[in-house]
Amino acid sequence: MSVKIRIAIIAVFLPMAIAAQTVAPPPQPLHFVNDHWTPYDPPTDIPDDAMVHVIVKGDTLWDLAAHYLGDPFLWPQIWERNPYIRDSHWIYPGDPLIIDLAVQEAEVEEFEIPVDESVTSDYLDDTSGVEEELPYPLGRSADVYCFAELIEDESIFPFAIASAEQIQFQTQFSEGNIVYIDGGVEQGVQAGDRFFILHRLRPLKHPISNSPLGVVYQQVGQLKVLCAQENTSIAEIYYACDPIVIGDVLEPFKPIPVPLVIAPDPTDRCDVPNGKPLGYLTYNRDDQVDIGTNWLVFLDLGAADGIYPGTFATVFRDNPVKGMPRLVMGEVGVLRVEEHYSTAIVTRGWAPLEVADRVEVK
Structure with a gap:
């Protein structure tokens, strides 16, 4: 073989x-x-x-x-x-x-095995309907590079976009535009360095406790340093998700892989609580009221709760009628994980989801 x-x-x-x-x-x-x-x-x-x-x-x-x-x-x-x-x-x-x-089909050597027809089995030998499940990407590259980050300490950003080559003619910038950043050789910047570009949106509070969770920064693009001076650098935007503006902050680039997963058992309305970690949906892009399939959301569960990329969770609500089963609404899959939160994609939903809906790890 x-x-x-x-x-x-x-x-x-x-x-x-x-x-x-x-x-x-x-x-x-x-x-x-x-x-x-x-x-x-x-x-x-x-x-x-x-x-x-x-x-x-x-x-x-x-x-x-x-x-x-x-x-x-x-x-x-x-x-x-x-x-x-x-x-x-x-x-x-x-x-x-x-x-x-790529999934390869292995070469199989065929040979005959003597069969003793006098031996019988109590088990069915019909596996014609069984198919091997293959891993698949949970989302797209844009799902991990073009959504948002939740920042607890805003002082972590070392640099920002301070100017642009076309600043006299443009207020928004995109792929191919040249920008100037407020860090250079003295701050450790060198030609070839890559950075994420983030745009500050708003502080985020927990939908239930109202406690502060951090500040939402939208992922708007990526740039690459062309050359660095003593305290400034010239860079080119090579990837843009949304318009980029002066003042957007930079974060050192690191690849974010899209997790490969094997589909779990489908979430069902009859699923009962399993005792695993519980959390909430805390944010969705553009603060849409109704959240549907393939929408991206924040969960208030992270690495500290044992969450990892590829984890699936059931989305549910408490039944407003006391004593009745919970209302199972859908399912999410986790794309990326930080210490206290994670980014997930809605993989199933038979009713619109909302911020403050609950999640239970599958």
Whole structure:
């Protein structure tokens, strides 16, 4: 039995469309690895079930995302899965790119086993209706990069956008715009550094206790430093979820993977309490009153409560009629987790959900 790595080599002969003055210098030094030159240290222990693309001349992450993922704007997802590439503008022919995990069908050797027909069994041997459940991504890249964060200490943000190249003509900025940030070499900033861009929305209080939970910051984009001066830096916005404005704060970039999950048993109206941690829905984007399937929400349960990405929870309300069963409303799946809260996506709902609805870990 053997499992083979699928290697897709796609030739994309398109010119590089990035002007030299907006790109950091190529990484150095080059060294010879597996018959090609590269400044990186490409992995050698690629999983057997990985889909791999070997870079050829003319490839860009933008084009590869369009080809493999169906959307060129998902190119950061490929970059995240290949952390050995330090600069997304510079990829080198011969280096491997892990695109995604692919399910492989193993080769099966067939042979006959003698059967003693005199032996019978009390068990049914009909498994024709059984299908193996395969993991699937709980959400999209935009679900973890374009929602919000709940910040307890606002002093954690080291820098902010202080100006922009087109500040005399624009009040809002997006992908491709050049901005200036109030941190430089003296503060540890260097060319190639990447940051999340966050926009302050409002303080958030618990819907039941009214106690302060923190301040909601909307994730509006990402930028990359082109060059750094003593106390300032010039950067380019390379990913935008919403309009970006002067004063938006920066947070050091770190990849946020979308969890792969296996679907739990479907939430059912007849599900009874299981004794696991209980919490509440505390926030949803744009403060919509009714929350539906695929909406993103905050839960007041986090790592301190044993929550981890891929956890599922039942959404319910107490029955207004005393002595009656609780009202099961739907289900959420957890995308990312912080110490005292988590971000979740509504995976099922047969009635509109609301902030202050309760959740129970499945």
